[in-house]
Amino acid sequence: MARRIVITSGKGGVGKTTCSALLGAELAKLGARVVLLDCDVGLNNLDLAVGVETLVNYDIVDVVESKCRIRQALIQHPKLPLLYILPSAHCNNTGKVTGENINSILEELSKTFDYILIDCPAGIGMQFHNAVFGASEAIIVTTPHLIAVRDAGKVAHLLCGYNLVSVGLVVNRIRNDLISKKFMLSSEEIASSLDLKLLGTIHESDQITAVSSVYGNLFSIKDNTILDFQKLAKNVHLCKSQEILPRGFWGIKRKKGV
Numbered sequence: 001m002a003r004r005i006v007i008t009s010g011k012g013g014v015g016k017t018t019c020s021a022l023l024g025a026e027l028a029k030l031g032a033r034v035v036l037l038d039c040d041v042g043l044n045n046l047d048l049a050v051g052v053e054t055l056v057n058y059d060i061v062d063v064v065e066s067k068c069r070i071r072q073a074l075i076q077h078p079k080l081p082l083l084y085i086l087p088s089a090h091c092n093n094t095g096k097v098t099g100e101n102i103n104s105i106l107e108e109l110s111k112t113f114d115y116i117l118i119d120c121p122a123g124i125g126m127q128f129h130n131a132v133f134g135a136s137e138a139i140i141v142t143t144p145h146l147i148a149v150r151d152a153g154k155v156a157h158l159l160c161g162y163n164l165v166s167v168g169l170v171v172n173r174i175r176n177d178l179i180s181k182k183f184m185l186s187s188e189e190i191a192s193s194l195d196l197k198l199l200g201t202i203h204e205s206d207q208i209t210a211v212s213s214v215y216g217n218l219f220s221i222k223d224n225t226i227l228d229f230q231k232l233a234k235n236v237h238l239c240k241s242q243e244i245l246p247r248g249f250w251g252i253k254r255k256k257g258v
């Protein structure tokens with residue numbers, strides 16, 4: 001049975017797709033069978049982030065419309081054989097994929113994979129709910145910026161309405177130089193303000209910026225952020241035994257009005 005982890009945030013552009021791709025790669029390097037499910041219908045870009053955009057023949061909408069089987073739409077990563085991608089579509093009709101559709105895809109994928117990382121679209125509309133609907137766990141990604149943190153808090157609140165066994169936090173684009181000058185909150189401070197378990201800290205990376213600007217494929221980066229993603233993958237992997245613990249173990253105590 002796969003762990004179905006939705007990577008969500010509320011605010012767009014905070015690094016959900018980046019984290020889905022690089023966390024997935026590191027989990028696969030640990031020996032897990034991983035599938036990345038792009039649930040951002042209409043604004044799909046996970047295929048580009050992992051460098052398989054030229055290998056896409058079918059997408060999630062084709063699966064939902066029974067134009068192909070799930071395994072026909074799955075792309076095995078050419079460099080990481082344990083990593084697969086189920087791409088999303090660039091159609092305008094985001095209503096084509098429902099939460100039930102995604103859930104049945106998850107059920108099918110669960111038979112074959114250890115991890116399903118669900119790359120959630122930005123916002124808290126129907127597509128957000130569809131992506132969260134079949135998940136068993138959630139990782140909220142935020143940057144240290146107040147607007148993103150606030151949205152992360154709102155999403156954490158919304159996630160309380162779902163039957164998730166755990167909700168963890170990843171703080172992305174951290175800069176130690178700014179933290180030491182007190183111009184940026186640390187990831188620990190952010191996790192504490194949101195009352196969420198901190199699963200990982202990802203530093204600001206010029207290589208991620210450069211690669212995503214001119215090349216697309218994040219798997220070519222070689223700087224220290226790879227170590228951040230390795231740590232994150234180990235933390236996620238280690239949390240396996242916590243699946244059986246009651247919800248709330250990771251400490252979601254909502255504050256009034258968040």
Ligand SMILES: Nc1ncnc2c1ncn2[C@@H]1O[C@H](COP(=O)(O)OP(=O)(O)O)[C@@H](O)[C@H]1O
Nearest residue numbers: 012013014015016017018173203204205208212
């Ligand atoms: N740690 C990082 N350092 C530098 N740039 C980053 C980092 N994480 C993400 N980015 C950049 O931020 C932008 C948005 O990231 P993305 O993963 O697409 O966000 P989301 O999926 O939440 O919309 C991309 O251009 C990406 O390259």
Ligand SMILES: [Mg+2]
Nearest residue numbers: 016017018040
């Ligand atoms: Mg994205």
